[in-house]
Each structure stands twice: as C-alpha cells, then as structure tokens.
Amino acid sequence: FDWASSVAQLKAVAKTEQVLVSRLQNFINNKTEELGRIQNYVDALRKVSDKISSSKEEYISHPINQYHLIQRFAKEWTKVGDLLQMFNETGFELTQNISRMRKLYPTDNDLNPAAAGIERLQRVYELSIDELIEGNVKGINTRNSINVNDCFLIGKISCKSFKCDACKIWMQRALKLKADETFTNDEALAYEAVCRAKRGNLTHAFAITEDLLTRDPFNDILLGNMLYYRFVLGKLNILYPCFITIKVDYPHLFIFHKDENAEDEIKQYNQICQGKFKLPHKVSKNLRCYLYTNKNDPRLRIKPVKVEELCNSPHIVQFYDVINNDDIETIKKMSKKHLSRALVTGPNNTGIVEDIRTSKVAWFKKNDFTAVKKLYTRISEMTGLSEETFEDLQVANYGLAGEYQPHFDYTEDPSIYKREDGAEVGNRIATMLLYLNDVKEGGRTAFIEPKIVAKPIKGSAVFWYNLYPSGLGDPRTRHASCPVVIGNKWASNVWVHEVQQEFKRKCGLRQDAD
Ligand SMILES: O=C(O)CCC(=O)C(=O)O
Ligand SMILES: [Fe+2]
Numbered sequence: 001f002d003w004a005s006s007v008a009q010l011k012a013v014a015k016t017e018q019v020l021v022s023r024l025q026n027f028i029n030n031k032t033e034e035l036g037r038i039q040n041y042v043d044a045l046r047k048v049s050d051k052i053s054s055s056k057e058e059y060i061s062h063p064i065n066q067y068h069l070i071q072r073f074a075k076e077w078t079k080v081g082d083l084l085q086m087f088n089e090t091g092f093e094l095t096q097n098i099s100r101m102r103k104l105y106p107t108d109n110d111l112n113p114a115a116a117g118i119e120r121l122q123r124v125y126e127l128s129i130d131e132l133i134e135g136n137v138k139g140i141n142t143r144n145s146i147n148v149n150d151c152f153l154i155g156k157i158s159c160k161s162f163k164c165d166a167c168k169i170w171m172q173r174a175l176k177l178k179a180d181e182t183f184t185n186d187e188a189l190a191y192e193a194v195c196r197a198k199r200g201n202l203t204h205a206f207a208i209t210e211d212l213l214t215r216d217p218f219n220d221i222l223l224g225n226m227l228y229y230r231f232v233l234g235k236l237n238i239l240y241p242c243f244i245t246i247k248v249d250y251p252h253l254f255i256f257h258k259d260e261n262a263e264d265e266i267k268q269y270n271q272i273c274q275g276k277f278k279l280p281h282k283v284s285k286n287l288r289c290y291l292y293t294n295k296n297d298p299r300l301r302i303k304p305v306k307v308e309e310l311c312n313s314p315h316i317v318q319f320y321d322v323i324n325n326d327d328i329e330t331i332k333k334m335s336k337k338h339l340s341r342a343l344v345t346g347p348n349n350t351g352i353v354e355d356i357r358t359s360k361v362a363w364f365k366k367n368d369f370t371a372v373k374k375l376y377t378r379i380s381e382m383t384g385l386s387e388e389t390f391e392d393l394q395v396a397n398y399g400l401a402g403e404y405q406p407h408f409d410y411t412e413d414p415s416i417y418k419r420e421d422g423a424e425v426g427n428r429i430a431t432m433l434l435y436l437n438d439v440k441e442g443g444r445t446a447f448i449e450p451k452i453v454a455k456p457i458k459g460s461a462v463f464w465y466n467l468y469p470s471g472l473g474d475p476r477t478r479h480a481s482c483p484v485v486i487g488n489k490w491a492s493n494v495w496v497h498e499v500q501q502e503f504k505r506k507c508g509l510r511q512d513a514d
Pocket of ligand 2: 407408409479
C-alpha cells in the first residue's frame with residue numbers, strides 16, 4: 001500500500017494521528033500518576049532499607065522488624081507489583097495500538113515517493129527552493145518547513161532516479177542548512193558523481209571523483225568507481241570487476257539510457273503545466289462557447305449542454321455541468337473503498353506500477369450504482385456514441401504531487417485489445433475525462449502538441465477523439481495530468497471503444513478526416 005499516490009486516503013491517516021496523539025497524552029498522564037504512586041512506595045521502602053543496610057544483623061534480630069519485613073512482602077511489595085503490572089499492561093495496549101497503525105499506515109517505503117513528489121513539484125513548476133523549504137508553495141504557507149535531513153533525502157532519491165541536477169541542488173541545500181557533521185560536502189559530491197556516471201556523463205563523474213580522491217586517497221569506493229570510469233573512458237585497458245564497489249545505495253552501476261525525445265517532451269510538458277502558453281481562447285479566435293443539443297436530441301433540447309472549445313485541431317471540447325454534485329459525492333465515496341495503485345501498460349500488455357503515473361484508481365460497472373448509469377446515459381446523449389462499448393468507469397485520485405506523464409489513451413497495438421469478457425471492442429476511439437472536484441493549484445490536463453491545458457472544474461468533462469476517422473491513432477492527442485500542487489485531484493475516465501460507433505461518429509463533434 002503506497003500512501004504518496006492518493007491524497008484522499010491520507011485524510012484518514014491524519015485523523016488517526018490526532019487520535020493517537022490524544023491517546024498518547026492520556027497514557028503519559030496516567031503513567032505520571034501511576035509513577036507518582038510507585039514513587040511513594042519507593043520512598044517509604046527506601047527509608048526502611050537504608051535502616052537495614054546500616055545494621056543488617058541487628059535489624060533482623062528484632063521480632064517487630066521480622067514482622068514488618070514479612071508484612072512488606074505480603075502487602076507493600078504486592079501492591080508495588082500490582083502497580084508495575086498495571087503500568088506495563090496499559091503500556092502494552094498502546095504499544096499494540098501503535099504497532100497496528102504502523103502496519104496499516106505510512107511506512108519507510110512511503111517516504112521516498114513522498115520526497116520524490118516534493119522534488120517533482122519543484123522541478124516541474126520551477127518553484128523557488130528557498131520558499132519551498134520555508135513551507136511556502138505558490139504563496140500558500142504552511143508553518144511547516146523542510147529540514148536538512150529532508151533535503152538530503154530528496155537529494156539522494158533524485159540521484160537514484162538519474163536527476164543529477166536536482167541531486168546537486170538539494171544536496172547543496174542540505175549542506176547549507178546543516179549545523180553538525182551528519183554528512184559532508186564530499187559525501188554529497190560522491191552521490192552526484194555516481195548519478196552523472198549513470199547518465200553516461202563519465203567525464204563529469206571522473207572529474208568529481210578525481211577531486212574527491214585528493215582528499216580521501218584510499219577510499220575503496222572512490223577508487224573502484226575511478227577504475228571503472230577510467231576503463232570506460234578508454235584510459236585503462238583492463239577492468240578488474242572486483243574493484244568496482246559502489247556506495248551502498250547503488251548496488252549496480254547501471255547506465256541510464258538517455259532518450260532525447262522523451263526528455264524534450266518532458267520539458268514541453270513542464271512548460272505547459274507552468275502555464276507558459278496562453279489559454280486556448282486567447283490563442284485562437286475561432287474557438288467558441290455554445291449550447292449544444294447534439295442535433296436536436298430531444299433530451300438535450302430541453303436542457304442543452306454547455307460546451308467550450310479548447311482546440312480546433314484536434315477537436316477538444318470541455319462540457320460543463322455534466323454530472324451533479326450528489327452523484328459526484330456518491331462516486332467519490334464508493335471509490336474511497338476501492339482505490340488501488342494505478343497501473344500503466346507494460347510488456348505483453350500487463351499492468352505495471354510506474355513513476356509516470358502517481359495516482360490510485362477504482363473501477364465501476366455501469367450497473368454498480370445509479371450515479372454511474374445516469375452518467376453513461378448522459379455521455380451517450382451528449383456525444384451520440386453508443387454506451388455498448390463504453391469501458392467501465394475509472395475513478396482516479398492523485399497523490400502528493402500526483403501526475404500522469406504524457407501518454408496516449410489509445411493503444412498503439414490494437415491487436416492486443418480485448419474486453420474482459422473476450423469481446424472485440426476495438427481501440428479507445430474517444431475519451432470523456434470528468435473532473436470530480438476543483439483543484440486549488442496544479443492538476444491541469446496538458447495536451448502536448450497543441451500546447452493547451454484544461455482546468456479541472458468540478459462537474460465538467462473534457463472530450464476528444466483519440467483516433468482519426470480512419471481508425472489510426474491521432475498523435476496530436478498526446479496528453480498528461482500536471483502534478484497537483486495544492487489540494488487533491490479527483491478525475492474520472494470513460495473511454496469509448498470503436499465497435500458500435502461506426503455510424504455514430506458522424507455527429508457534430510467530428511473532426512475532419514485525414
Ligand atoms: O487526470 C487527467 O487530467 C488526465 C488523466 C488521463 O489522461 C488518463 O487517466 O488517461
Ligand atoms: Fe489519458
């Protein structure tokens with residue numbers, strides 16, 4: 001269970017924390033009282049034992065003393081024993097409470113993704129690190145700051161995920177903040193060197209390591225790495241594999257395969273998320289807002305749907321008031337029970353967990369409850385498309401800085417596409433992306449090629465065709481969900497498949513054939 005990938009579920013954790021704090025306080029109060037009572041016994045008993053130690057023989061020879069000694073064991077020590085047992089028992093209960101919580105709630109494994117989330121926010125939105133450290137994000141300040149250890153952790157995990165610039169920046173921050181000798185500048189540089197090497201920048205790694213070796217000439221790890229760099233750089237003929245010992249955090253010196261295109265795309269994605277491009281209506285005069293009746297569909301004639309065009313080519317629109325608040329709340333409530341980590345398509349069409357999609361999702365069938373059924377009918381009315389091949393409703397809740405990096409909703413290998421029940425439904429011809437809440441900051445949907453964003457507005461939905469009328473995937477539909485900055489993002493997808501839509505697509509939202 002990973003806690004950084006869904007903010008909705010974190011709320012329960014916060015509530016539990018409050019309960020635990022007050023229980024712990026009660027526990028301490030009770031214990032302090034119990035300890036006071038034990039202390040009284042100890043005071044009294046110590047007086048006696050002091051007396052005894054001064055003249056043990058004499059003391060024990062006296063019958064009254066003998067009597068008291070027996071009495072103390074029969075009464076006093078029993079009471080002390082009882083008090084101690086009580087003390088342990090109440091402690092035991094709380095210990096059990098806490099260990100149960102620890103099993104259920106965030107653990108060490110959640111810390112890295114959470115730290116990665118903070119790093120992602122800084123990088124994607126180019127936030128000021130000074131402000132971020134102070135707890136200030138886009139002008140909204142929590143009175144909580146980030147400390148030296150947090151910065152060091154963010155630096156380390158950036159190194160591990162090959163973000164060497166981030167690694168360097170956060171390490172430097174940590175160094176600036178640190179007051180003691182928890183780690184040194186050279187340690188930070190060692191991390192950076194390995195990161196550079198993994199990204200294939202051996203010359204840079206070599207230079208840093210050479211510098212480090214001047215100060216620590218017999219460091220095995222540095223020497224091992226140096227041998228490796230020299231070998232790869234052609235300065236050494238033979239590689240002695242046994243010399244390559246990499247820092248504990250780096251079990252294998254794995255060389256990262258740089259994909260220039262992917263990195264360029266991420267740069268564009270970051271810029272779109274940052275709002276460096278004008279909003280659609282400011283780009284084109286041809287974009288319209290209108291009331292839509294889907295060719296006079298009788299149901300829409302009574303209550304036309306509000307449409308805003310976001311892009312002409314490909315045609316992307318945002319519908320407003322698609323779903324009412326009550327239905328939204330029902331869907332979110334049902335989802336909370338079922339959220340599990342969102343997957344992306346991996347090798348052999350299997351679902352795998354990837355950093356590119358940090359959210360949790362739940363799935364519902366049309367007939368699971370009325371809100372879904374109503375929504376499906378509504379979408380069918382609005383688009384004219386047949387419900388027959390709508391995929392199950394997917395509800396997503398994003399986590400700390402949760403995002404979904406650029407992707408296509410259609411599959412590039414339609415031959416692998418089959419519904420659960422085995423029916424051949426074809427590729428995802430269209431997407432209806434619903435927003436189930438307003439996001440305070442961030443979480444916009446970015447379309448990479450036309451460079452436009454859609455803003456999550458509760459109850460609205462973005463709609464587009466993923467395929468050309470020919471059935472071929474339309475690469476202009478590549479899109480992403482920008483990291484959530486402040487708040488929590490709930491979105492929901494209804495994907496429409498090709499089969500059954502053959503005669504329906506001719507509706508007004510159809511884009512020109514290619
Ligand atoms: O949440 C968003 O804005 C986009 C989500 C998306 O593209 C997807 O789930 O396929
Ligand atoms: Fe998508």
